[in-house]
Amino acid sequence: MTPRQRAWFFAVAAAGLVACYLWAFTGLPGFGNYPGPYGQEILRRAVGETHATGVVSTVNFLYRGFDTVGEEFILFAAAAGMSVLLRKLRAERETGPADEADSRTIPATSSAVRIPALLLVGPTVVIGWWLASHAQTNPSGGFQGGVILATAFILVYLSGEFFTFRKLSPVVLVDAVEALGAGGFAAVGLAAVVMNLPFLYNYLPLGQFPGAISSSGTIALISFFVGLEVAAAFVLIVGELLEQTLLRSA
Amino acid sequence: MIPVAVMNTLQVVILVLVAAGAMVVVRTKVRVRQVLALSAYGVLLAILFFVFQAPDVTLSELTVGAVALPIILLLAIAKVRKPEQ
Amino acid sequence: MGIFPFLVVAWIVVVGLYGIVTSRDLIHQIVCLIVVQSSTYVLLLGVGYVTGGAAPYFFDIPLHTKAVDPIVQALALTDVVVEAAVTALLLSFAVQAYKRFGTLDPLELTQFKG
Numbered sequence: 001m002t003p004r005q006r007a008w009f010f011a012v013a014a015a016g017l018v019a020c021y022l023w024a025f026t027g028l029p030g031f032g033n034y035p036g037p038y039g040q041e042i043l044r045r046a047v048g049e050t051h052a053t054g055v056v057s058t059v060n061f062l063y064r065g066f067d068t069v070g071e072e073f074i075l076f077a078a079a080a081g082m083s084v085l086l087r088k089l090r091a092e093r094e095t096g097p098a099d100e101a102d103s104r105t106i107p108a109t110s111s112a113v114r115i116p117a118l119l120l121v122g123p124t125v126v127i128g129w130w131l132a133s134h135a136q137t138n139p140s141g142g143f144q145g146g147v148i149l150a151t152a153f154i155l156v157y158l159s160g161e162f163f164t165f166r167k168l169s170p171v172v173l174v175d176a177v178e179a180l181g182a183g184g185f186a187a188v189g190l191a192a193v194v195m196n197l198p199f200l201y202n203y204l205p206l207g208q209f210p211g212a213i214s215s216s217g218t219i220a221l222i223s224f225f226v227g228l229e230v231a232a233a234f235v236l237i238v239g240e241l242l243e244q245t246l247l248r249s250a
Numbered sequence: 251m252i253p254v255a256v257m258n259t260l261q262v263v264i265l266v267l268v269a270a271g272a273m274v275v276v277r278t279k280v281r282v283r284q285v286l287a288l289s290a291y292g293v294l295l296a297i298l299f300f301v302f303q304a305p306d307v308t309l310s311e312l313t314v315g316a317v318a319l320p321i322i323l324l325l326a327i328a329k330v331r332k333p334e335q
Numbered sequence: 336m337g338i339f340p341f342l343v344v345a346w347i348v349v350v351g352l353y354g355i356v357t358s359r360d361l362i363h364q365i366v367c368l369i370v371v372q373s374s375t376y377v378l379l380l381g382v383g384y385v386t387g388g389a390a391p392y393f394f395d396i397p398l399h400t401k402a403v404d405p406i407v408q409a410l411a412l413t414d415v416v417v418e419a420a421v422t423a424l425l426l427s428f429a430v431q432a433y434k435r436f437g438t439l440d441p442l443e444l445t446q447f448k449g
Contacts, residue, residue: 151313326426327362
């Protein structure tokens with residue numbers, strides 16, 4: 001099928017798809033008139049039951065915690081799949097610094113990149129840590145904090161070389177941290193099962209003041225583990241791709 | 251609180267910008283330029299989520315769509331580039 | 336304003352699919368797939384919006400003010416981060432395909448030589 005025939009076929013199919021979409025959207029109650037019962041019910045109950053003022057995090061880690069376990073394991077599987085997929089082929093060999101010295105046409109990284117990157121590593125770690133541990137009060141949580149923590153390691157790579165990055169985050173250590181994060185989340189839920197409660201029930205003491213750091217029981221703990229896991233997964237992903245750029249086919 | 255009419259115009263404006271941004275990202279054929287267009291599209295999406303009263307999703311989209319995803323894409327592009335480019 | 340955000344969602348889906356269908360480069364296709372995925376976030380948040388509602392965080396506004404739906408925000412939030420990891424996996428497929436077949440053109444990749 002030539003590309004033009006494919007484009008015409010797509011035009012017909014897209015017209016059908018848009019027609020079905022429009023038919024479905026006219027059945028919705030319109031933008032802004034959300035009628036659903038679950039959202040309003042959770043808004044009424046969440047702060048009272050969990051002493052957490054960030055309702056989205058309570059939905060994520062308590063009321064629908066099972067979905068979040070699944071999504072976190074998707075992340076885990078994606079990082080593991082990349083480690084398997086990007087293995088060295090037989091025809092490739094790793095170039096050390098000696099091989100590249102004579103054909104070095106790449107300019108060295110300029111100071112305008114290295115110095116700000118170095119200065120920003122500290123604040124990035126602090127911000128990521130703060131976000132990952134404040135899931136119950138602010139618009140933050142494990143997922144966002146984890147990604148920002150991973151960005152700190154990438155800043156280290158930008159301000160130095162790949163080998164600095166690799167020394168700061170050896171693959172074995174990052175793998176172990178990722179497993180700790182994923183397993184920790186599941187373990188917190190399973191500990192509830194051991195105590196004869198439903199999976200991922202909130203069994204830790206709720207804080208006395210709604211919105212304090214130590215409030216809301218298991219939510220803060222789970223958010224911390226999720227932050228660890230997401231950070232480790234992203235460092236692993238970026239590290240795998242960075243290593244690929246060092247390989248050259250023989 | 252911001253009056254509803256102002257919020258509505260803000261939302262319409264940013265929705266139009268997002269629609270235009272999607273078209274720009276799809277029509278860019280050069281790889282590195284498309285990654286930069288994707289980064290700008292991610293910032294536009296983050297503003298859209300903010301105007302829809304969802305600060306959590308804004309944070310996520312900013313960190314992932316404007317930082318992490320372009321880094322991963324640029325690394326893959328660097329790998330598949332032909333040596334003389 | 337009744338249906339306009341949903342029209343934008345349909346537009347983004349069609350534009351992204353058009354990019355995938357008429358593309359000659361695997362990396363370009365993956366970026367268009369990211370655009371298609373972003374339309375689902377807009378749809379989720381558009382469905383849960385309440386006119387005049389505030390963000391569902393109650394540490395500085397009194398309890399029981401009208402707020403937008405928190406469930407769809409939780410779904411969209413985890414979605415965004417997981418999408419990045421799945422995209423990375425897709426990119427590693429593309430990288431291995433390039434190493435194996437030497438080309439990233441989807442029209443030339445249709446014949447697999449075992």
